[in-house]
Amino acid sequence: MISGNLTVEKIVFASEMSGSLPADDLGEGPVTDGRIYCYSKIVGDELPAEIWHVWIDPNNKVIADVHLNARNNPSHLWSYISLYGERKGTWQVQIKDASEKVIASKSFIY
Numbered sequence: 001m002i003s004g005n006l007t008v009e010k011i012v013f014a015s016e017m018s019g020s021l022p023a024d025d026l027g028e029g030p031v032t033d034g035r036i037y038c039y040s041k042i043v044g045d046e047l048p049a050e051i052w053h054v055w056i057d058p059n060n061k062v063i064a065d066v067h068l069n070a071r072n073n074p075s076h077l078w079s080y081i082s083l084y085g086e087r088k089g090t091w092q093v094q095i096k097d098a099s100e101k102v103i104a105s106k107s108f109i110y
Contacts, residue, residue: 006049008095008104009074010041020076029109037080038093040104042070052096053079058089058110083110 013029014022014037022039038053048071055064066079088110095104 006044011106012039039078042075050098054094
């Protein structure tokens with residue numbers, strides 16, 4: 001998706017990271033207990049830029065709102081949460097720009 005000069009080229013859910021890249025791709029799940037990472041590849045003409053990964057649980061409650069800085073073109077950004085038997089269902093991560101506009105989102109099943 002594109003927002004102004006920012007484009008989210010890729011979103012991947014992973015069980016671990018290898019440097020700044022996902023070590024695997026969990027797709028849309030279902031995922032198991034433990035850490036789940038959300039990786040996003042951001043490109044744009046006017047970097048640096050501020051980005052947020054907003055983790056939303058199955059009850060539509062924001063669980064984490066992670067501030068990230070996109071400095072390079074492309075920028076490889078990631079955040080994670082830990083899941084252990086609670087809040088089963090469809091989760092969503094929204095990627096927001098500095099104006100709080102959702103520029104991309106992806107869901108997974110836990």
